[in-house]
Amino acid sequence: MQTILTGVRANEEPTIGNFLGAYKSMVNLAHEHAADSNINMFVPDLHSFTTPIDHSKLYAQVIKGIKYYIAAGLDIDNPNIHIYRQSHVPAHSELAWILDCFTPFGEASRMTQFKEKSEEHSNAVTVGLFNYPILMAADILLYDAKYVPLGEDQFQHLELARNIGIRMNNKFNEELFTIPAPEEEQVKFMHLEKGLRIRSLVDPTKKMSKSSDNAKSKISLNDNPAEAAKKIMSATTDSEGIIRFDMINQPGISNLLTIEALLNDRDIQDVIADWAGQTSYGDLKKKVAQTVESFLTEFQEKVAAVTDEQIEAVLQKGEEYANRVANAKLAQIQRAVGVRK
Numbered sequence: 106m107q108t109i110l111t112g113v114r115a116n117e118e119p120t121i122g123n124f125l126g127a128y129k130s131m132v133n134l135a136h137e138h139a140a141d142s143n144i145n146m147f148v149p150d151l152h153s154f155t156t157p158i159d160h161s162k163l164y165a166q167v168i169k170g171i172k173y174y175i176a177a178g179l180d181i182d183n184p185n186i187h188i189y190r191q192s193h194v195p196a197h198s199e200l201a202w203i204l205d206c207f208t209p210f211g212e213a214s215r216m217t218q219f220k221e222k223s224e225e226h227s228n229a230v231t232v233g234l235f236n237y238p239i240l241m242a243a244d245i246l247l248y249d250a251k252y253v254p255l256g257e258d259q260f261q262h263l264e265l266a267r268n269i270g271i272r273m274n275n276k277f278n279e280e281l282f283t284i285p286a287p288e289e290e291q292v293k294f295m296h297l298e299k300g301l302r303i304r305s306l307v308d309p310t311k312k313m314s315k316s317s318d319n320a321k322s323k324i325s326l327n328d329n330p331a332e333a334a335k336k337i338m339s340a341t342t343d344s345e346g347i348i349r350f351d352m353i354n355q356p357g358i359s360n361l362l363t364i365e366a367l368l369n370d371r372d373i374q375d376v377i378a379d380w381a382g383q384t385s386y387g388d389l390k391k392k393v394a395q396t397v398e399s400f401l402t403e404f405q406e407k408v409a410a411v412t413d414e415q416i417e418a419v420l421q422k423g424e425e426y427a428n429r430v431a432n433a434k435l436a437q438i439q440r441a442v443g444v445r446k
Contacts, residue, residue: 108283109138110145110250112191115170116153116163118325121397122303122313124404125367128177130295131254135179135186144186145248146174147427151191151198152241155234156222169408171416173326176407181419189423191244196431200243201236203438204269207276208239212268217261242266247431249283254295260288277441303364306340309356326408330401334394337361342386350377358386361393368400 113119113127135144148167154160171188175181181188191197216238223230238261245253245266253263263285270282286294303313307322317323324333342357350373352359366376380389439445 106142106185107252108143108145108248108250109134109252109254110147110245110248111254112147112149112152112244113170114153115148115150115166116158117166117315118327119170119173120303120313120315120323120325121364121368121400122323123315124173124177124326125303126256128173132174132177132179134254134295135183139180139183139185142185143248144183145250145427146179146186146188147244148188148190149241149244152237155231155237157229168413168416171419172408172411175411175415175419176404181415187423187426188419189427190420193420193424194427194431196247196428196435197240197243200247200431200435200438201240203442204239204242204246204273205236207273208265208269212265213239216265218258238262238265239269242269245285246270246282247434248427249434251283251286252291252294253285254291260291263288263291273438273441279441281438281441303367304356304360306336306360309341309360324397324401326401326404328401330398330405333401334398337364337394337397338390340390346384348380348383348386348389358389361389365393365396368396
């Protein structure tokens with residue numbers, strides 16, 4: 106069976122943007138493909154401290170992230186769905202070292218994410234921050250993943266994984282790795298629609314970021330529902346005076362329409378049609394605020410209903426599977442590079 110693989114970092118509280126773009130979309134893909142594909146939904150906890158974090162909270166954040174998947178509707182009883190922690194599968198780290206030795210420094214240096222995060226964390230730039238795209242390549246190549254649902258900002262890293270896999274296949278004249286599908290095919294597989302990205306409530310020209318220090322700019326999944334509704338009511342809009350979907354000239358209004366559509370599982374065009382030409386921004390904000398408050402109330406109840414026993418069972422099953430598959434692949438690579446017979 107083909108493998109579909111994705112991971113969501115657990116070092117910060119996710120926003121509704123993360124829920125819609127990662128958790129919910131991956132659960133939908135799992136429902137669509139779990140009958141004939143392995144669905145690997147791993148927690149990249151080793152990636153979580155490539156930039157400074159509170160390490161005392163990481164373990165709890167990892168467990169909560171898994172609960173979010175389950176609350177989002179993931180069928181954890183399906184034998185083809187596998188949830189595991191990166192740190193509990195040692196083959197990830199060992200393969201990353203091997204891949205390091207087949208990755209030219211210049212190629213790794215071109216990663217845009219490293220340049221951007223280096224500026225953001227200029228006093229704490231580590232080798233791990235530079236190296237994590239190669240660990241990401243190991244995460245993917247270990248399981249022969251063809252499809253890797255991820256954000257647009259990660260496509261450069263996916264291309265790096267493709268390059269490394271192709272290079273090693275060619276060097277050893279053996280199909281060591283399945284090469285992930287290229288970007289265009291990935292986008293088609295994920296049913297991505299350009300423009301449907303949740304924006305900051307303070308500056309809607311930027312995406313909603315879970316790492317933002319401004320609490321008013323984001324709605325986190327653990328926000329008090331009533332307080333989250335107030336954030337919607339104070340969201341930045343514009344002075345146009347008419348409701349239109351126009352991400353260039355009216356990004357704030359367009360963002361509210363997007364949130365309303367996605368949280369209600371409605372086509373964005375239908376929601377746009379409902380509000381087209383209306384002039385009361387207040388009415389739109391009230392409707393979206395009610396939608397957000399209802400969503401968070403229901404979602405947080407579902408999260409609270411997930412037990413620690415469920416999480417333990419899910420991880421035991423998932424990590425047994427992941428270690429079995431990853432160790433077999435690692436042994437194949439070790440034989441190719443000459444450290445194992």
